[in-house]
Each structure stands twice: as C-alpha cells, then as structure tokens.
Amino acid sequence: MVPFVNAVRMTMSTGTTGRAQPAAAPPMAERHLRVDAQRNRVRILEAATELMATHGIDVPIDEIAQRAQVGVGTVYRNFPTKDALFEALLMARIEPLVTAARSAAHSDDPGDAFVTFVRRLCNEFADFKALADAMAASGVDLSVAKHEISGDLIAAVSSLLLRAQQAGRIRPDVTITDVSAMMAGLSHTDPLFMDPPQRQRCVALVCDSLLVGARSLLPQGEMAASSPEHGRR
Amino acid sequence: MVPFVNAVRMTMSTGTTGRAQPAAAPPMAERHLRVDAQRNRVRILEAATELMATHGIDVPIDEIAQRAQVGVGTVYRNFPTKDALFEALLMARIEPLVTAARSAAHSDDPGDAFVTFVRRLCNEFADFKALADAMAASGVDLSVAKHEISGDLIAAVSSLLLRAQQAGRIRPDVTITDVSAMMAGLSHTDPLFMDPPQRQRCVALVCDSLLVGARSLLPQGEMAASSPEHGRR
DNA sequence: GTAGAATCGGAGCGTAGCCTCCGGTTATGA
DNA sequence: TCATAACCGGAGGCTACGCTCCGATTCTAC
Structure with missing residues (x-):
C-alpha cells in the first residue's frame, strides 16, 4: 500500500515552527547554515x-x-530520510488545523464549528494530497498514532466532536473513529476524479449523516437522477 | 499510488465463467491443458x-x-501479466455482485435492496482486499471505467440506485458518483483498523445519509462519546 | 588572498518487483 | 517403450527508488 513514514528521525530544524527536539546530542544542531x-x-x-x-x-x-x-x-x-522530509511538510500543514480544531471546540456553536472544520479538513486534503495520504494511512488507526502531530489533530477533533455532541448537534452515537474513517475515506479518493463540487457534495452527505437535525447541507438546485453517462467505454 | 491494471490482455481461459474472447487468433486457445x-x-x-x-x-x-x-x-x-491474474480474480469476485445488483434492482422494495446491497459490497471489500484496491483505484472514475466488469458493476448499482430513488426511498439528489465515492472511501480503510463492527457502523452512517426517511440504521445500545483512549502513545 | 571547513551533486550501491528466457523435465499418443 | 510436444522453474535482466559516498566546489574567517 502507500509507503509511509516509519520513524521520525530528524536533524537540524525542520523549517517548521515549534517542536524543537534537542535530544541525544544532535550531530549538527542549529548551527547557522551557510x-x-x-x-x-x-x-x-x-x-x-x-x-x-x-x-x-x-x-x-x-x-x-x-x-x-x-x-x-x-x-x-x-x-x-524521505519520511523526515514528508513529516516536516506534514507538520507545517497539520499544525494550523490543530489550532483551528482547538479553537472551534470553544466556539459558541460547536455544531456549526464541527461541520465547518470538517469541510476545511477536506479542502485541505484536496489542496495537499500528501496530507490525504497520511490521513488514509494512519488516520484511522487511532491507537497507534504514527505521527505525534496527527495524534494531536485527532485529539483536537475528538474534543470538538464531544462538544458538538454535548451541544446536541451531532448524534451522540457517533464516535471519533467513525469520523476519522469517513474522513480518511473521503480524503483518499483521487482529486483527479473528485472535483471540488463533488467533494463538497460528499462532505455534505457525511455531515448530513452526523448531524442530529435537518438534512439540508447538500446544495439544492441540481437534480441528479443517477449520472447520465457512465463507463461502458 | 496503488499500482493497477492497465490493460486486459489474456491468453486461454481465465478460469472464470463466461466472457470468452476468441479475438485475433489466440496463440494457444482453449486447447485442453496437460x-x-x-x-x-x-x-x-x-x-x-x-x-x-x-x-x-x-x-x-x-x-x-x-x-x-x-x-x-x-x-x-x-x-x-500480474494485472491479468488480478483481473481474473476480480472478475470472479465482481460477477456475482453484478448479478445481485441487477436482481436487487427488480426487488419489490428497492430501498431496502439498495441498503442491503451496499452492505454486502462493503463486506466483500473486507473479505477480499484486492477488490477494495480496485474499487478505490477506479471506482470513482466512472467515465473511464478501467475494467469492463467493474463498469458492469457500476451500471448495475446505478440502475439499482435509480429504482430506489424512484421508489422514494433514496434522496433524489444523490448521484451514482456520490455513492461510488463513499464506497470507494469506505473500502479503502484498512481492514486492520476497521473491524467488522466498525465497518458496519460506517456503512450504516453512509446509508443514513442516503435514505430519505428515518435514521435508525446505526445499531443502538452502544453509547459512544468520542472514543475513550486515543493515540497520545 | 588563502586555507580549510562546509557544502554540493551525482554516480552508483542495494533492494524490490515485474517479467523473460531457456535448459531440463514430464505427460501423452502411437 | 519412446519420441516429442508441452510444460516447468528459477536464474537473471530490467526498471524504479531510497539512500550513500566521496571528489569537486564554494563559502567564510582570518
């Protein structure tokens, strides 16, 4: 399957904010580069x-x-390592999301905040496929969060979900695992085959299934009785 | 990404029923093998x-x-070719599904039939990961159905969906593309991280979002306020 | 300007996976 | 039983990719 990060080894700064790790005598630490x-x-x-x-x-x-x-x-x-490079990019991408999820959890309307966040997440997947790869590869496996940072993300989304549920906006029987699995799935579908409108539709559908109340997220207007032409060469 | 079938070349029978192709003087046709x-x-x-x-x-x-x-x-x-072998196995797996989808389309209750079929599809993914790979790789791309057979499947599901919509059971604004995308996503999540109950939950959620009426597909009983332990090593 | 440390860059190693080639083996029909 | 067509199987070719190594180059401190 998709090859993926196995370990987080790094030397020097990763070019990303925060999270320095001065562990075990870094071979050539933050020495200023030529x-x-x-x-x-x-x-x-x-x-x-x-x-x-x-x-x-x-x-x-x-x-x-x-x-x-x-x-x-x-x-x-x-x-x-290639993984280290990947990790560096990933962190830069995920950190703002973690921040956003955390602040969303304190929103006045956690339900809306949740939906908004999920949408943002999916757009992020589309803009940066590597993120989707990461999510698809490890996002579902909550107990063995391969990346510390993606663990952070999941934790943040988790509490956002909890708030939204406490507010009575998201079905109480939905788990973070459910959400992760759906997101991972959605994120995996190739952007080539999944244009922004289609992605919006799918996100809307997923949100519909999570929300307690009405189902109005899918944009109205386009009636669609099973796509007109399909396959058959 | 996942390497995948590029062409359907084959010699001799594929061990699958039907679909013989006596095209272009097969090098060593159905000669009976030693x-x-x-x-x-x-x-x-x-x-x-x-x-x-x-x-x-x-x-x-x-x-x-x-x-x-x-x-x-x-x-x-x-x-x-490896692809040819893969294709042979795939056909053997998909053909019954196509048949099932077709007969489901003529069911008295296309709504139930649709849900049942979708569930079966997902179980099939879990039992035969290669099928999920195929679905994830080409399932979303309806216009360029790489496999003739998976094109058949999509066509069959498509008409099943249409029937279910005509019967007023499935939301009319849902397209076959929506369904395929969700299925592809669901199918992709690693069976390792997605045990049967979890898979059932996700399928139920997806179905909930597609059905017109009530949302009762998710098994009751387990209250789940955002999974207890997650990640954080 | 110069020494030398820091850095560059790409040839090439090792591994993995798909597939081919061909000398050896085996079933089969007379 | 035997000739031979059919078949076997695995060594190895080829490609792709991650990663290393080291001579050449460039920056920097003096």
Missing part, C-alpha cells in the same frame, strides 16, 4: 511542497531534487 | 486468491508462485 545551504534548503522545501501537493507521498526524491535544482545528496543532508 | 498444467493453474488461482484477499494487489508474484509451489514462469504462462 547562505548557499540555506537557500538550497528553502528550495527543497518549496519543491517538495509543490510536488507532494499534487502527487502525494509517492513522488521520487530525485524529482524533488531536480525541481529544487539540487543534487539528491543535498536533499538527504537536510532531511535524513 | 493435467499437470491444469493442476498448477488451479493452485495459482487459489494461492493468488488467498494472498490478494489479505494483502490486496500489492502481493509480489514471487510470493504467489511460492505459495502455489510453482515457479514464476508457470504463473506467467497462465497469466501474461
């Missing part, structure tokens, strides 16, 4: 972001290096 | 079925050959 090294690091991060947004985790390192106009060696000097 | 060849073919099919059920499409050919107590050459003599 200007060329700095420039290359930025380039790598940019290239990786662009490529992983489109192609997900599966983009080869060589391609990233090429796009960054850098040798593979340089990539590996900055990120000891 | 007994050892026949035995090996059966073994390969069995081994592949077992392994692909658990590991999906990603199981190496060598492993299949080993399990079948046969050389890789023998595998490739029977199925010119």
